[in-house]
Amino acid sequence: MDKFLIIGTNPPPRGGVAVYLQRKVDYLRSKNQYVEWVNPRRIIVFAWKLLTLHFRQKPQIVELHTAHKIALLLACLLHVESRITFFDHNYSATFAQRRGLSLFILKRFLNRAKMIVLVQKHLTGNYGGLLSPEALERVSIETPYIPISDNMKGREHQLPPKILNFVQRFPVVVVNAAWRLVDDSEGRNLYGIRWSLESFLTRFGNHAQVGFVAITGSQDQKRFEELLEIGRGKENVLIISGDYDLLSVLAASQSILLRTTSTDGDSLSVREALELDRPVIASNVVERPLGALTYRYGDREDFERKLDSQIGNMLGGRTCA
Structure with missing residues (x-):
């Protein structure tokens, strides 16, 4: 059994990412996987989870579904970037606006992340000048959709x-x-x-x-x-x-x-x-x-x-x- 740590917003409000994460967590748990779902808006709980991640080998799978500046800063400060798979749900649309320290942290995080998953191919255009050749090899494209289950109909x-x-x-x-x-x-x-x-x-x-x-x-x-x-x-x-x-x-x-x-x-x-x-x-x-x-x-x-x-x-x- 794998152990998942999923970091992303919980509904409400019911934005597309939050609903997708709810469905993903339910699906994984239905397959008897162990899943922790942490809302990064609860900053103290979120920071504690990253701190424990720094000292422990588990969970094996860590997903980050946010590109908030504070979330990336904490991941870099605690040196856990290489444990994290970052899911870009169009967060990269605002990357070009980042400057100074925010841009430095973004580049550091992206280039050290375990994987970068883009939800559509067109998002690759938002990464110009951000990724090293090695980091580019860790980029993949994945449609973030889980079909509607019978109990949701x-x-x-x-x-x-x-x-x-x-x-x-x-x-x-x-x-x-x-x-x-x-x-x-x-x-x-x-x-x-x-x-x-x-x-x-x-x-x-x-x-x-x-x-x-x-x-x-x-x-x-x-x-x-x-x-x-x-x-x-x-x-x-x-x-x-x-x-x-x-x-x-x-x-x-x-x-x-x-x-x-x-x-x-x-x-x-x-x-x-x-x-x-x-x-x-x-x-x-x-x-x-x-x-x-x-x-x-x-x-x-x-x-x-x-x-x-x-x-x-x-x-x-x-x-x-």
Whole structure:
């Protein structure tokens, strides 16, 4: 039996990485593996685990699913980098912004890490000048997806009545989700929730057969209130914030998942939707899984045309209110 130490955020909020880690931990434990899951936000517990790692040979497998500056600093200070496999879930999108001591620590950690696992090939472009030839040989690409197990399906009953009643009221429900309403490293809205809601309302405002659900795990209160204001008075719009399970929303409705991000790693929600046979409309900023319909990022006309087409197909060609 292997012994795992997995370092990464626990839900809530239900971001893609946190949900993936929950699923991975459950899967490993179902295979009778010993797994410790440490949230790096609990800094004292996290630091203690790294300290014990410095003095012990076990666990054999140590995974780091964060690139936070403090996490990398502690790993370097305690000289445990060579024990750690680093998983890049698109954290490297911000590496170019690091300067001074932060950049020095990043380079030291990456070049001493046991392995670097990228969730998609395009992330290799974020490592220019960071890795030695020896470290490059320790880079691999791995799709971080564990298929939906039977005990995760049919969970519609877990949704609050307000949400369940809403998504089951409409023949088609468009869903967009973000673990947080934030900007990317270039100042663009990362998840595009507001952008997609505005396009939806232009085409399907108060539509009797098409609903829109926006889910945020945690948010900038000002931005969340702006979303609420945009959807105010629209009977076919539901905007919610909290620890809600996107998988349950998709399973409970004839839904279309939107992934309107300005950047991405490998989206868990996209793969979940496709496994549930739910259509996906995603930005073309990265390569998407087979089956996802993509639009040109930032091109509202292209996005709305594909949204119209997909909704029309699901309504049998009827898109009028």
